[in-house]
Amino acid sequence: MLLHILARGKIGRSAEAELVERYLKRIxxxxxxxxxxxxxxxxxxxxxxxxxxxxxxxxxxxSSTQLARKLEEWRDSGKREARFSIGAADGHGEAERSSAGLLLSFGPATWPHLLVRAMLAEQLFRATSILANHPYHREG
Structure with a gap:
């Protein structure tokens, strides 16, 4: 199954871009x-x-483990792609939200889009590591 991050705006060359790339390469x-x-x-x-x-x-x-189980469920049901969409500054429209398979929150705080990309890439790496029984994730 393809893990596809769809994001608004260009990240360019930045510390955030390097962090996103680092995690995406590890998946x-x-x-x-x-x-x-x-x-x-x-x-x-x-x-x-x-x-x-x-x-x-x-x-x-x-939680990271719950996200891992969602990925496992989608993969095992034959999904071709899990598309994670990061919206524009105004978020997503009502039609987009109502048709989504999951609305995922990183908490009530407002996060900069560039950091959200890095956080999502890390969580996808963590979730796939959990499914592979890799020691990266340590349950609290």
Missing amino acids: SWPTKLTELADGSRAAPELPPNSVSILLDERGTAL
């Missing part, structure tokens, strides 16, 4: 990062048999 599953122009509302069409996950402050906060 053993296929990964892809697509950057969209800030003003663009058009996202690439979601392939059939895929799941859309929107990062949204009103979403569900999952």
Whole structure:
């Protein structure tokens, strides 16, 4: 299953970009990062048999283990792609939220988009590590 991060804006060359790249390279599953122009509302069409996950402050906060189990469930049900969408400054529209397979929250705080990319990449690495029984994750 492809782990696809769809993000608004260009990250350019920055410490955040290096951090995102570092975690994406460590993930053993296929990964892809697509950057969209800030003003663009058009996202690439979601392939059939895929799941859309929107990062949204009103979403569900999952532990790393819970996220791993979601990935496992989607992978084992034959999903081709898990698309994680980071919205623009105004977030996602109501139509996008209502059609998503999961609204995922990193808590009630407001996070800069560049940090959210790094946080998401790290959590995807952590979740896939959990599924591979890799010692990276240490349960509290």
